[in-house]
Amino acid sequence: MSAYDFDVLVIGGGGSAGFTAATTAMKNGARVAMVESGRLGGLCILAGCMPSKALIHSADNLRRQNADRLAAYPGVQEFRRGVVDFLAQRRAQAVAAKQQQGLELLRGRARFLDAHAVAVDGKPVSAASIVIATGSVEVVPDVPGLAQSGYLTSETFLALERPPRSLLVLGGGTMALELAQYARRMGVSVSIVQRGQALLSKEDPAIGQILAQCLAEEGVELFLGTKLLDVTKTADGARARFIHQGGERAIEAEALLLSLGRRPNSDGLDLAAAGVATGPGGAVTVDQFMRASAPHIFAAGDVTARLMVVNQAIVEGQCAGHNASSDKPKAIDDRVVPRAVFTDPQVARVGLSAAQAQAAGVDFRQASYDLAELGAAQTYPGGVRGLMNLRAEAKSGRIIGADLVAPEASLMIHDVAVAMKLGGAAADLADIPYVHPCLAEISELTAGRLARMVGR
Numbered sequence: 051m052s053a054y055d056f057d058v059l060v061i062g063g064g065g066s067a068g069f070t071a072a073t074t075a076m077k078n079g080a081r082v083a084m085v086e087s088g089r090l091g092g093l094c095i096l097a098g099c100m101p102s103k104a105l106i107h108s109a110d111n112l113r114r115q116n117a118d119r120l121a122a123y124p125g126v127q128e129f130r131r132g133v134v135d136f137l138a139q140r141r142a143q144a145v146a147a148k149q150q151q152g153l154e155l156l157r158g159r160a161r162f163l164d165a166h167a168v169a170v171d172g173k174p175v176s177a178a179s180i181v182i183a184t185g186s187v188e189v190v191p192d193v194p195g196l197a198q199s200g201y202l203t204s205e206t207f208l209a210l211e212r213p214p215r216s217l218l219v220l221g222g223g224t225m226a227l228e229l230a231q232y233a234r235r236m237g238v239s240v241s242i243v244q245r246g247q248a249l250l251s252k253e254d255p256a257i258g259q260i261l262a263q264c265l266a267e268e269g270v271e272l273f274l275g276t277k278l279l280d281v282t283k284t285a286d287g288a289r290a291r292f293i294h295q296g297g298e299r300a301i302e303a304e305a306l307l308l309s310l311g312r313r314p315n316s317d318g319l320d321l322a323a324a325g326v327a328t329g330p331g332g333a334v335t336v337d338q339f340m341r342a343s344a345p346h347i348f349a350a351g352d353v354t355a356r357l358m359v360v361n362q363a364i365v366e367g368q369c370a371g372h373n374a375s376s377d378k379p380k381a382i383d384d385r386v387v388p389r390a391v392f393t394d395p396q397v398a399r400v401g402l403s404a405a406q407a408q409a410a411g412v413d414f415r416q417a418s419y420d421l422a423e424l425g426a427a428q429t430y431p432g433g434v435r436g437l438m439n440l441r442a443e444a445k446s447g448r449i450i451g452a453d454l455v456a457p458e459a460s461l462m463i464h465d466v467a468v469a470m471k472l473g474g475a476a477a478d479l480a481d482i483p484y485v486h487p488c489l490a491e492i493s494e495l496t497a498g499r500l501a502r503m504v505g506r
């Protein structure tokens with residue numbers, strides 16, 4: 051009989067990483083409890099991936115139909131709520147099914163008491179191993195006046211009952227671009243104020259340029275390379291002052307959306323009581339087994355800040371859940387986690403970026419292809435914009451990463467992901483006679499170019 055209440059305790063079990071960790075540990079035969087302070091579903095279902103995509107796809111439809119967006123707005127919101135409620139209910143049913151199999155669900159907020167115990171709303175619970183999966187929170191920078199201005203976060207923006215006439219988006223990352231384009235397509239007048247010189251500053255600058263062109267053509271006003279000075283509340287909304295191209299500018303809008311990144315949600319956990327070390331922004335520091343600095347404590351998902359997307363959270367949850375409940379530890383394999391930005395055109399990536407490969411000292415070659423060069427692209431009235439960068443190890447020809455901008459890049463990236471998973475080389479991808487004429491042929495053609503530059 052164990053000295054602890056449970057074999058494995060998961061903090062944040064209602065989210066993607068936590069629920070995966072809990073069910074993985076159960077498969078290993080562990081007695082598992084999960085603590086959840088909020089509604090079951092986590093960020094992806096309740097206020098992230100799913101509601102944002104429900105709105106984006108709705109705006110696309112309305113645009114195609116040339117419908118009155120303002121009149122359609124309440125229906126779009128009703129659709130978003132329906133999607134969220136359906137998926138949250140499905141998560142609740144999945145949790146209930148696991149409860150039938152012995153999972154203990156503890157409702158409340160967890161805080162560490164020591165390395166093997168947490169208090170759930172004051173009540174102590176102990177476990178041999180603990181998985182931290184508490185997700186992330188919005189970054190709120192220390193900008194004068196911002197706190198008093200009444201800004202929107204992604205969560206409050208997604209749920210607005212009425213669209214603002216004008217929207218000022220602070221930030222130029224994934225979330226900023228998805229939500230800015232959605233708002234524009236719903237008829238809102240949109241400005242983006244971004245600190246970096248490019249949009250999506252972690253990607254190849256050519257990608258940010260394509261997105262900047264597309265957004266500007268839709269009427270989004272872009273300010274890149276800015277320094278935010280302050281924000282003031284006005285009678286109609288908010289006003290942001292910033293430096294742009296050496297001069298001072300000010301933009302007023304009815305609503306201000308904060309999209310300056312997310313940071314690990316670890317503040318209230320009292321990690322010091324458990325001897326768990328944190329890194330930049332409060333990320334729980336983990337090794338390749340998703341093990342924290344205390345040997346029987348693991349972490350998974352946004353709280354580790356490795357890559358804040360849901361498929362990464364699930365891969366980390368599987369690894370943490372397994373290692374928390376097994377004496378045969380497995381290292382995480384997150385080499386192949388594709389991800390996408392759901393703008394139009396979409397942006398997708400798998401594997402290492404060129405900058406990451408360089409930083410890791412990999413000897414690689416990169417081939418690029420402009421989507422407009424493709425025969426299939428000629429068949430789209432008005433043309434299509436995009437590109438592919440494909441990278442492979444110089445000696446072996448093995449594919450190590452790709453970037454893609456294309457209308458359906460979120461779908462198209464998966465053939466590169468499969469090739470990478472199977473250890474494929476550029477020549478293997480080039481060898482597949484792709485359906486003609488389709489935009490996915492860009493993979494075959496870029497791979498052909500790359501195959502001629504590398505060893506195999």
Ligand SMILES: Cc1cc2nc3c(=O)[nH]c(=O)nc-3n(C[C@H](O)[C@H](O)[C@H](O)COP(=O)(O)OP(=O)(O)OC[C@H]3O[C@@H](n4cnc5c(N)ncnc54)[C@H](O)[C@@H]3O)c2cc1C
Pocket residue numbers: 061062063064065066067068085086087088089091092093094095097098099100102103158159160161183184185186204225315318319350351352353357358359360361363389392
């Ligand atoms: C607007 C938006 C759009 C996004 N779109 C996409 C997308 O299209 N594709 C994609 O892959 N990713 C997307 N993401 C990112 C994705 O949602 C996250 O990476 C993912 O949901 C993180 O999962 P998680 O399990 O780490 O955290 P969460 O799902 O946030 O789970 C953490 C859980 O812990 C609970 N919790 C926190 N503290 C405690 C505590 N002390 N005690 C008990 N419980 C606690 C919370 O209530 C929550 O249920 C988006 C994010 C946003 C904000």
Ligand SMILES: NC(=O)c1ccc[n+]([C@@H]2O[C@H](COP(=O)([O-])OP(=O)(O)OC[C@H]3O[C@@H](n4cnc5c(N)ncnc54)[C@H](O)[C@@H]3O)[C@@H](O)[C@H]2O)c1
Pocket residue numbers: 191220221222223224225226228244245246250251278309310311312357358359389390391392
């Ligand atoms: N499709 C998806 O997978 C998806 C969609 C939305 C969000 N997400 C995830 O949610 C998280 C949050 O998204 P995000 O777009 O906010 O984060 P992000 O890190 O992609 O972008 C933040 C942006 O804000 C800028 N910035 C940060 N601090 C600033 C400051 N003080 N002044 C001016 N600019 C500043 C950065 O340069 C960057 O461009 C990300 O980790 C992302 O992966 C994913």
